[in-house]
Amino acid sequence: MSSLQFDIAHLLAGSLVLASFMMLYQDRLYALLNVYALHAGVLALSVAWQAYVQHAPHLYVTALIALVFKAIIIPVALHRIIKRLGIHREIENVIGIGLTMMAGIGLVALSMVVMLRVTPSADALAREDLAFALSVVLLGLLIMVTRRNAVSQVVGFMSLENGLVLAATGAKGMPLVVEISVAFSVLIAFIVIGVFLFRIRERFDSVDVQELDRFRGERR
Amino acid sequence: MTALSDILSQGAQMSLVLGGAPLLTGFVRKVKARLLRRRGPPLLQPYRDLIRLMRKDVVLADNASWLFRVIPYLIFAGTWVAASLVPTFGNGLLFSWTADLIAIIALLGSARFFQALAGMDVGTAFGGIGSSREGMIASLAEPAMLITVFSVAMIAGSTQLSNVAEFMGSDAVGLRVSLGMAFVALTIVALAENARIPVDNPATHLELTMVHEAMVLEYSGRHLALIDLSSQLKLLLYVSLIACVFLPWGTATADAGAGRLAFGALLYFGKLTVLGFLLAVFETSIAKMRVFRIPEFLGAALMLALLATLLRFVSGSL
Numbered sequence: 001m002s003s004l005q006f007d008i009a010h011l012l013a014g015s016l017v018l019a020s021f022m023m024l025y026q027d028r029l030y031a032l033l034n035v036y037a038l039h040a041g042v043l044a045l046s047v048a049w050q051a052y053v054q055h056a057p058h059l060y061v062t063a064l065i066a067l068v069f070k071a072i073i074i075p076v077a078l079h080r081i082i083k084r085l086g087i088h089r090e091i092e093n094v095i096g097i098g099l100t101m102m103a104g105i106g107l108v109a110l111s112m113v114v115m116l117r118v119t120p121s122a123d124a125l126a127r128e129d130l131a132f133a134l135s136v137v138l139l140g141l142l143i144m145v146t147r148r149n150a151v152s153q154v155v156g157f158m159s160l161e162n163g164l165v166l167a168a169t170g171a172k173g174m175p176l177v178v179e180i181s182v183a184f185s186v187l188i189a190f191i192v193i194g195v196f197l198f199r200i201r202e203r204f205d206s207v208d209v210q211e212l213d214r215f216r217g218e219r220r
Numbered sequence: 221m222t223a224l225s226d227i228l229s230q231g232a233q234m235s236l237v238l239g240g241a242p243l244l245t246g247f248v249r250k251v252k253a254r255l256l257r258r259r260g261p262p263l264l265q266p267y268r269d270l271i272r273l274m275r276k277d278v279v280l281a282d283n284a285s286w287l288f289r290v291i292p293y294l295i296f297a298g299t300w301v302a303a304s305l306v307p308t309f310g311n312g313l314l315f316s317w318t319a320d321l322i323a324i325i326a327l328l329g330s331a332r333f334f335q336a337l338a339g340m341d342v343g344t345a346f347g348g349i350g351s352s353r354e355g356m357i358a359s360l361a362e363p364a365m366l367i368t369v370f371s372v373a374m375i376a377g378s379t380q381l382s383n384v385a386e387f388m389g390s391d392a393v394g395l396r397v398s399l400g401m402a403f404v405a406l407t408i409v410a411l412a413e414n415a416r417i418p419v420d421n422p423a424t425h426l427e428l429t430m431v432h433e434a435m436v437l438e439y440s441g442r443h444l445a446l447i448d449l450s451s452q453l454k455l456l457l458y459v460s461l462i463a464c465v466f467l468p469w470g471t472a473t474a475d476a477g478a479g480r481l482a483f484g485a486l487l488y489f490g491k492l493t494v495l496g497f498l499l500a501v502f503e504t505s506i507a508k509m510r511v512f513r514i515p516e517f518l519g520a521a522l523m524l525a526l527l528a529t530l531l532r533f534v535s536g537s538l
Binding site: 003004007008010011014015017018021025097098101104105108109112116128131132 | 394395396397398400401515516519520523524526527530531533534
């Protein structure tokens with residue numbers, strides 16, 4: 001593989017990590033959704049580039065799915081949900097943005113240390129993609145952990161899934177069925193979460209998940 | 221013979237940065253004024269201001285110590301040396317072996333340290349807030365700057381600016397995400413360090429937001445002229461640092477002839493014009509931040525720099 005091809009793959013995967021950080025940094029719900037759409041768009045580009053580099057035409061389908069579902073349909077759906085719930089204000093973070101960013105950097109460093117150490121025999125592109133994918137997954141988890149608002153937790157979950165797709169496309173010879181089933185299960189999860197959102201809202205008049213703690217009698 | 225030409229070109233560089241710094245500031249001010257549909261002061265106004273200040277008497281506070289009088293010269297010397305270490309039109313100048321990025325940061329850091337001391341020396345309230353705010357900004361901007369430098373130096377394999385510029389100009393660079401992040405981080409740091417708009421606005425004297433102006437409020441006459449000149453030099457330094465590291469095209473090599481050097485100088489002026497114009501456009505399109513937002517803004521720079529270093533490790537280990 002020429003170094004230019006590798007550099008472009010590196011650039012796209014690196015931008016995906018950067019987009020995860022941008023999501024971590026946002027403190028408005030709409031802005032968070034827009035960054036999520038950007039995240040998915042970068043993912044689609046990255047997958048398309050992998051399809052081109054690996055000469056694997058079925059990956060173009062994955063890229064198309066990512067573009068249509070994740071970059072367009074889901075953000076629009078979430079926009080409408082937010083509008084209906086009337087919660088387009090600031091997101092409450094559990095800890096401050098600075099600390100969250102530091103934790104994020106730590107997670108990225110961790111995933112690189114782990115991935116580069118356990119995959120010395122894999123080829124360069126797959127190694128690098130796996131390292132980035134693990135950091136995107138961990139950052140998605142971090143978004144879910146540090147946000148109290150259920151909608152932003154959903155966004156964290158979706159971005160985590162983007163990391164999974166990146167990992168799947170980085171590994172050569174992953175069948176399309178696996179990717180589609182992952183995408184499909186996430187879509188189902190999204191629908192289920194959407195239903196839950198409205199249930200939580202109905203019950204507590206808020207989508208702050210701290211209300212759940214109080215309801216179970218774990219706090220106060 | 222080579223020693224003589226080396227001294228000449230290094231001398232030309234030193235006088236170029238000294239003479240050009242007020243012009244760059246004047247240019248940025250002019251473009252900003254035009255964008256705001258004002259006519260703005262003439263391009264040479266900063267020179268006139270400096271000359272006028274030089275002629276005026278120095279008024280010192282009764283309780284100003286000797287440090288207060290020495291500090292303008294220290295700041296000016298440190299900034300000028302740092303600015304003349306950054307290659308402008310040609311690489312491989314006489315001092316290029318000392319043109320270490322870390323040395324430049326250290327020179328600027330000591331200049332800032334003295335400035336903060338001077339702000340507190342007279343004991344007015346404004347000097348105190350200015351110094352403490354400057355300390356807050358510096359404590360975030362310096363690590364970001366250092367880590368940016370580390371990531372650039374790891375890519376180029378050297379912290380010497382001439383080598384870095386030569387490497388960046390060659391084909392070995394390729395397309396790197398780390399470099400883009402380092403560029404953004406360096407830009408944010410440059411905005412913060414030069415008291416440009418989202419962080420500070422030296423054109424106003426508003427006590428809620430003053431940082432730089434509050435520190436130098438007690439200075440007058442030639443002391444103020446020196447401090448103004450050094451802040452203009454600092455702006456030129458950062459702009460030429462960005463030009464040198466990220467836009468190194470056309471910079472003359474070490475053994476270039478006079479014509480090549482002149483071409484490099486011409487291109488350097490072009491780069492300064494473009495970057496100064498972009499700075500003015502950016503400044504007019506953005507609002508001043510609250511002081512408490514600055515840590516987040518600079519934290520983004522720190523994060524980008526750290527991320528650039530980490531990503532560099534990934535591509536480096538393959």
